[in-house]
Amino acid sequence: MLHLTAWTLGRVFPSTAALPGLDAIDTKPFIRQLAREAPFTIRATLWASVLLFNLTPLLTLGIPLPAFLLSPARVDAHAQKLSGSNIYLLRQIVLMLKTIGGLAWGAMPELRAKFEMPAYPEDSGRWRQS
Amino acid sequence: MSGRHVAFQEGAAQAFDADYVVAGSGAGGAAAAITLARAGFRVALVEAGPWRDPEDYPSSMYGTMRDMFADWGQLVAMGNPLGKDAIIPIVQAKLVGGTPIINSAIVVRTPGDVLADWRERFGLGDVFNEASIGAKQDQIERELSVTETAGAGMGPSGAAMLKALIDRGAEGHAIHRNVRAACEGAMQCLQGCKRRNKRTANFLWIPELQNERGGIVLSCAPVDRVLLENGQAVGVTGRWQHPQTRQKGATFTVRAKRGVLVAASATGSAPLLQRSGIRLPALGQGWRAHPGAGVVGVYPETMDMHKGASQAVASLQYRESIGIKMEHLSLPMELFAARVGGAGQTLMHKLEDYRHCAMWVNAVRADAVGTVKQNWLGGVSVTYQPTKKDLERLRTGSKMIAEMHFSQGAYKVLPGVFGMKSEIGPDEVHLFDTAPLDNRCYTWVLSHLFGGCNLGKDPQTSVVAPDLHVRGVRKLHVVDAAAIPTTLGVNPQHTIMAMAMVAAERLVGA
Numbered sequence: 288m289l290h291l292t293a294w295t296l297g298r299v300f301p302s303t304a305a306l307p308g309l310d311a312i313d314t315k316p317f318i319r320q321l322a323r324e325a326p327f328t329i330r331a332t333l334w335a336s337v338l339l340f341n342l343t344p345l346l347t348l349g350i351p352l353p354a355f356l357l358s359p360a361r362v363d364a365h366a367q368k369l370s371g372s373n374i375y376l377l378r379q380i381v382l383m384l385k386t387i388g389g390l391a392w393g394a395m396p397e398l399r400a401k402f403e404m405p406a407y408p409e410d411s412g413r414w415r416q417s
Numbered sequence: 418m419s420g421r422h423v424a425f426q427e428g429a430a431q432a433f434d435a436d437y438v439v440a441g442s443g444a445g446g447a448a449a450a451i452t453l454a455r456a457g458f459r460v461a462l463v464e465a466g467p468w469r470d471p472e473d474y475p476s477s478m479y480g481t482m483r484d485m486f487a488d489w490g491q492l493v494a495m496g497n498p499l500g501k502d503a504i505i506p507i508v509q510a511k512l513v514g515g516t517p518i519i520n521s522a523i524v525v526r527t528p529g530d531v532l533a534d535w536r537e538r539f540g541l542g543d544v545f546n547e548a549s550i551g552a553k554q555d556q557i558e559r560e561l562s563v564t565e566t567a568g569a570g571m572g573p574s575g576a577a578m579l580k581a582l583i584d585r586g587a588e589g590h591a592i593h594r595n596v597r598a599a600c601e602g603a604m605q606c607l608q609g610c611k612r613r614n615k616r617t618a619n620f621l622w623i624p625e626l627q628n629e630r631g632g633i634v635l636s637c638a639p640v641d642r643v644l645l646e647n648g649q650a651v652g653v654t655g656r657w658q659h660p661q662t663r664q665k666g667a668t669f670t671v672r673a674k675r676g677v678l679v680a681a682s683a684t685g686s687a688p689l690l691q692r693s694g695i696r697l698p699a700l701g702q703g704w705r706a707h708p709g710a711g712v713v714g715v716y717p718e719t720m721d722m723h724k725g726a727s728q729a730v731a732s733l734q735y736r737e738s739i740g741i742k743m744e745h746l747s748l749p750m751e752l753f754a755a756r757v758g759g760a761g762q763t764l765m766h767k768l769e770d771y772r773h774c775a776m777w778v779n780a781v782r783a784d785a786v787g788t789v790k791q792n793w794l795g796g797v798s799v800t801y802q803p804t805k806k807d808l809e810r811l812r813t814g815s816k817m818i819a820e821m822h823f824s825q826g827a828y829k830v831l832p833g834v835f836g837m838k839s840e841i842g843p844d845e846v847h848l849f850d851t852a853p854l855d856n857r858c859y860t861w862v863l864s865h866l867f868g869g870c871n872l873g874k875d876p877q878t879s880v881v882a883p884d885l886h887v888r889g890v891r892k893l894h895v896v897d898a899a900a901i902p903t904t905l906g907v908n909p910q911h912t913i914m915a916m917a918m919v920a921a922e923r924l925v926g927a
């Protein structure tokens with residue numbers, strides 16, 4: 288699931304000539320952290336979205352194969368069509384992937400540098416214990 | 418007279434005593450607690466979330482969802498998602514100091530028409546009126562350093578919106594915020610202002626309550642139930658919860674001689690009363706909001722949403738005529754990525770324009786009424802959908818915002834409406850007129866929430882009587898957004914804080 292999630296987020300946020308995407312970095316540490324820290328509902332919704340993204344090329348492209356077996360161009364067409372699907376819940380899948388993927392993408396130091404924004408310092412996560 | 422702070426605890430049950438206990442330390446809870454503490458009462462403030470100091474606030478949006486948002490922002494308002502209803506995210510914080518720590522710090526006085534309406538329809542004039550609310554709002558503005566946004570706080574997107582409003586002949590203003598003039602416009606309002614420029618209770622009122630007024634603060638301490646004995650509230654109980662692992666800790670009980678004030682927010686207070694065994698016909702009913710959605714303009718020059726305050730400019734021009742409040746709202750890149758349409762290469766090409774994008778939003782003074790309740794899984798369910806009329810309001814407002822973007826030189830607009838073209842040019846603004854009236858086609862977000870324990874005279878339609886006590890129970894009060902019986906059409910924190918202070922002061926005098 289870890290590899291499939293990383294691959295899927297990389298397809299939703301692929302690199303372009305101008306911008307690095309999530310396929311340019313190893314998102315597995317991010318996904319592991321999320322799996323460790325996020326509540327069950329968030330994790331379950333993410334895993335379900337990854338699975339549905341991969342199982343729906345039949346609906347978008349008429350191809351009875353999982354997305355991870357398609358060529359890069361076809362996966363891209365699938366991602367785009369899914370995000371514009373007439374079925375609301377399918378659109379929500381992409382929204383979930385964008386919401387979670389966006390957290391990793393927007394924090395990429397190389398991307399922030401491109402936009403002339405400072406890299407984020409580490410979040411301490413501290414709170415008052417007494 | 419120094420008090421105590423007790424964070425997450427394991428092991429044996431712990432008990433505390435106070436004059437008053439306040440459950441929830443956000444806009445309403447903190448304001449009520451400090452008022453009671455200054456009057457000499459020993460107050461216990463019990464908060465579900467942890468106490469974070471500004472130095473420890475996160476910078477990234479991942480950290481913000483993890484450390485600041487209530488349960489990672491997973492609460493949503495739903496109708497029937499298999500039918501025609503949308504899933505709408507509800508944003509709130511779970512922290513000592515509550516949602517004001519992550520909010521945009523916009524301070525707007527309670528409009529006179531709202532108070533007049535409450536007087537006429539709900540009989541609230543004796544308690545909440547221009548004089549009582551106004552006096553507390555003066556005090557809040559002084560104590561929280563409310564100033565008009567200027568200088569670096571304005572940012573290019575805010576400045577463009579202000580000019581667009583002026584060019585249109587519409588009212589527009591730099592927002593008043595509980596932010597010191599030193600604001601550097603780092604666009605970190607949502608993550609919490611690490612520079613302490615945003616003045617919030619977690620480093621002002623709550624330390625005062627603990628260090629100078631002998632108060633007790635329990636953090637990481639979600640209240641499970643209000644303790645009721647012989648028709649009277651006598652305290653609260655719950656179990657500490659670790660803010661990272663969510664593991665349950667020891668049981669706590671706080672007994673309060675004089676009374677219990679509930680301030681767990683519009684999504685928390687009604688469920689808390691329900692869990693406590695209170696059964697009133699109106700409990701959990703009458704839930705309202707200002708659903709909001711934005712329109713993005715793409716400009717030839719950089720608009721750099723990361724510069725300036727998260728929100729710097731607003732317009733009240735259409736509050737009464739249409740039922741919308743327009744605001745500039747800058748989003749961090751992480752959230753902007755989810756707001757922009759498409760996926761894959763199409764999405765990325767749009768995101769290449771991030772520095773050239775400005776987003777302006779409409780907060781709708783919605784007619785929609787929903788419910789909030791404790792669900793069988795132990796969580797909270799909110800049922801709420803904007804009405805057709807609300808969608809029309811948004812559509813009208815979105816069209817105006819698109820016109821405003823084009824008036825300032827945007828070369829395209831991203832309407833953010835499914836069923837419309839994903840990008841429109843200056844000649845295509847009319848397409849908003851036929852945009853679908855379907856909630857599933859808009860990226861609604863709910864952040865101004867009201868009701869569930871509505872104030873009023875009629876026992877059938879209200880939970881809290883005009884003297885602020887919960888009907889049928891002695892010494893139990895609701896002092897947060899949950900008690901507000903209507904939408905306001907303006908940002909609510911100032912009203913919530915002032916109402917909580919007025920309510921607390923009445924207890925002092927009683």
Ligand SMILES: Cc1cc2nc3c(=O)[nH]c(=O)nc-3n(C[C@H](O)[C@H](O)[C@H](O)COP(=O)(O)OP(=O)(O)OC[C@H]3O[C@@H](n4cnc5c(N)ncnc54)[C@H](O)[C@@H]3O)c2cc1C
Binds near residue numbers: 521680681866
């Ligand atoms: C992103 C965002 C931006 C906003 N911007 C503005 C703005 O600029 N201006 C404005 O006026 N308003 C703004 N608002 C709205 C405003 O912040 C809220 O209306 C206001 O904070 C609500 O006050 P409250 O006391 O009802 O709830 P909150 O401030 O949410 O406080 C409730 C507290 O109770 C705690 N709690 C919940 N359940 C329990 C329990 N069982 N036991 C103990 N504690 C519990 C919560 O953890 C929370 O800390 C914004 C909101 C958001 C989300």
